[in-house]
Amino acid sequence: MMMTWSDKLAWLVITLWVGALWVVGYVVAPSLFSQLASDKQLAGNLAGRLFELVAYIGFASAFFLIVQRLLRSGWSAFRQGFFWAVVVMLLIAVGGQYYIQPMMADLKAQALPLDVMQSDFAGQFSVVHGVASVGYLVQSLLGVVLIFKSRQ
Numbered sequence: 001m002m003m004t005w006s007d008k009l010a011w012l013v014i015t016l017w018v019g020a021l022w023v024v025g026y027v028v029a030p031s032l033f034s035q036l037a038s039d040k041q042l043a044g045n046l047a048g049r050l051f052e053l054v055a056y057i058g059f060a061s062a063f064f065l066i067v068q069r070l071l072r073s074g075w076s077a078f079r080q081g082f083f084w085a086v087v088v089m090l091l092i093a094v095g096g097q098y099y100i101q102p103m104m105a106d107l108k109a110q111a112l113p114l115d116v117m118q119s120d121f122a123g124q125f126s127v128v129h130g131v132a133s134v135g136y137l138v139q140s141l142l143g144v145v146l147i148f149k150s151r152q
Helices: 005-035 040-079 081-111 120-149
Strands: none
Touching: 005 040, 005 120, 040 081, 040 120, 081 120
16 A cells, blocks of 8 residues: 555654654653752753653644544544554543643642652652653553554
8 A cells, every 4th residue: 555645744743752752751861860860850850841742742643643544544443553552642641741740740849848858748759750650651662553553
């Protein structure tokens, strides 16, 4: 089957989204914490902003990919692994950006004035951060599914 312009654009969008997920999550963020070891708050703020940008890239990418797949395949798109991988990735991005990240920001805001990051806030933050990390890993792995399923 010959690739249409929308298929080629979908490849580009997948490359941007999955590339951003992998580079920011597994190269840039760890590098920030390594290089700014003396200022974890700054590293966290910078990483948080980058993860926010990746989320917005994900929102736009998912919207395009869902619409493109529906226009290309019609109702049969609902039977494709590609389609559902995009939907799940979008849900994880939305949950991370509008639920998990605000929880983390709230915990940091409560702890910092009190200088109690070593107390309950630290434990709660670790749990929420762990949930965010697992979600991000799932999203990153589903990105690999997109790459392999995008030709179908």
